[in-house]
Amino acid sequence: MDGARPRTLPLAIAPVALGTGAAVGNGRPAHLWLAWLCLAVALLLQIGVNFANDYSDGIRGTDAFRVGPARLTGSGRAKPRTVLAVALVCFALAAVAGLAIVVVTQVWWLLAVGALAIVAAWFYTGGRRPYGYAGLGEVVVFLFFGLAATAGTTFVLLGLVNAEGWFTAVAIGCIACAVLLVNNLRDLEQDRAAGKRTLSVRIGARGTRVLFAVLLLVPYLVLGYLTLFYPSASLVFLTLLLAGPAVIITVTGRTPRELVLALSLTGLTALFYGLGLAAALAL
8 A cells, every 4th residue: 555655646536537527517528437447547657656666766776765654665565576566567457448548539649648658657767767867757747647637538528628628737737746846855865865866956945845835826826717717616725725734834844744744735735626626617
């Protein structure tokens, strides 16, 4: 269970919920059940990348420097081969679910999107030159767990991506980036010692804290705009009760424990923002 990193799973659930809400609110999808397959793809990719990250960082020795929760490979609780096998099984199952979507929709170019998502999941920390070690993790998270997951779900259900799909994709993509950013802020010094050049290492602690606050501001600017057309979406502003403390803790916190709390609050923000705004768009 630890290897799946439950705190990160809202980042898979929220974009699919938003994409579904955007589709349902602007039409009557012929195959609404496809949303469940989209959710399966997103969850399996998220769990797969978590295990792949555990495996790759573990065999590189990067996790020997970490201060967060112990990982399976780095701590020796599981054999590297076992962790890798779980990651590959998750990727394979995600591919099967994605293939089912393609067969039903007959949109064959979605195969290329799915293949890119699996490649991106592996090379986050895998391969000779992982992009996560070059400060590009947040960019790819925004593209795949923001734009692709949200707009992709809307497209699968509706056959097009409406304005709501794009706006919410940007919003949830920013929250997903914020989750990764605060995680990397917690491990900044350890990653620097391990030669892992995350975005936090590149821009420093102060830059990371400022960027985190900006990333959590953008979704509420989007929300403010959408409330002009969907008044019930104003209730989603209640998630500021989670996002606000997350920003305060990230900006002022100095200990790993504080930043782990900020990470949890940001993940919950993603979940309730996504589910709440999805409901407002759909109803």
